Every structure is written in C-alpha cells, then in structure tokens.
Amino acid sequence: MLTIKIIATGDVKEAYWQNAIKEYQKRLSAWCKIEEIILKEERLPDNPTQAQIDKALECEEKRILEKISPKAYVIAMCVEGKQLSSEELSAKITDITNLGKSEIVFIIGSSFGLSKKVKDVSDFKLSVSKLTFPHQLLRVILHETVYRSLSIINGTRYHK
Numbered sequence: 001m002l003t004i005k006i007i008a009t010g011d012v013k014e015a016y017w018q019n020a021i022k023e024y025q026k027r028l029s030a031w032c033k034i035e036e037i038i039l040k041e042e043r044l045p046d047n048p049t050q051a052q053i054d055k056a057l058e059c060e061e062k063r064i065l066e067k068i069s070p071k072a073y074v075i076a077m078c079v080e081g082k083q084l085s086s087e088e089l090s091a092k093i094t095d096i097t098n099l100g101k102s103e104i105v106f107i108i109g110s111s112f113g114l115s116k117k118v119k120d121v122s123d124f125k126l127s128v129s130k131l132t133f134p135h136q137l138l139r140v141i142l143h144e145t146v147y148r149s150l151s152i153i154n155g156t157r158y159h160k
Contacts, residue, residue, distance in 0.1 A: 081125030
C-alpha cells in the first residue's frame with residue numbers, strides 16, 4: 001500500500017484548518033496510509049537578518065532530514081518548483097509507484113521556506129502556485145491535492 005507522508009514545519013492552531021486536514025486524511029485512508037509529521041518551527045525576531053533566517057532553516061533542515069526514509073520519493077513544496085495540473089500530479093504519482101516507490105514524502109517548510117540542502121536532496125520540487133500562502137493553508141491545499149490525484153488514479157467522480 002502506498003504511504004504518503006507530509007513533513008511540515010510549524011503547527012496549525014486554527015480548528016478550521018485542523019478539521020479540513022482531518023477530513024482529507026480520513027478520505028485518503030481509503031487509498032493510502034497517510035502520515036503527517038509536524039516539526040517545531042524555529043523562533044525568529046520580527047525583523048530577522050538573513051543570517052538569522054539561514055540559521056533557523058539549518059536547524060529545521062536537520063529535523064526534516066531525520067524524518068526522511070532513504071527509500072522514499074521526496075517532493076519539496078517550494079515556490080520555484082514545477083506547477084502541475086491535477087492530472088499531471090496524478091500521473092507523476094503513478095510514475096513514482098511504477099518505479100517501485102511505495103512511500104512519497106511531501107515537505108512543507110516554515111514561513112521562510114526550506115533550506116537549500118532540503119531542496120537539493122528532494123527528487124522533485126513542486127509549486128502549487130506563484131501566489132504565496134500561509135503554510136497552514138498550504139497543508140490543507142496539499143492534502144486536497146493529493147486526495148484529488150488519488151481520486152483520478154482510482155477513477156472516482158470527485159475530479160470532474
């Protein structure tokens with residue numbers, strides 16, 4: 001069975017985002033094992049210097065890399081990544097599983113993104129939009145997007 005792991009930095013405090021994530025996790029459980037790993041976001045001052053941001057990303061990087069299995073296919077969520085349609089992402093997931101990969105890891109960084117090293121170790125860089133979203137909302141969008149992709153793969157009517 002396919003395992004989808006979402007590694008995210010920073011908590012979702014709002015109940016409405018938590019409820020949306022739980023709903024998509026429930027739906028996804030019909031087709032895959034879904035796991036979400038929430039990592040601590042480094043605290044930064046209101047106006048951090050680039051050096052402070054780099055140090056925070058480095059600390060977050062260590063925690064992220066510890067959670068990635070060597071057998072996983074890793075997808076970094078980042079603005080410079082490739083934008084895919086729902087059909088293209090479902091085809092990408094099919095291609096990944098056809099390569100014999102049974103675990104796909106999506107990584108969502110903190111408000112300052114992901115370190116260069118995390119992006120470099122990723123097999124693919126994915127962007128959901130050129131727009132900027134708060135990472136809490138991105139987690140909901142990612143869950144829905146993965147659900148839609150698996151719906152396409154499984155031939156349901158969810159994606160019209």
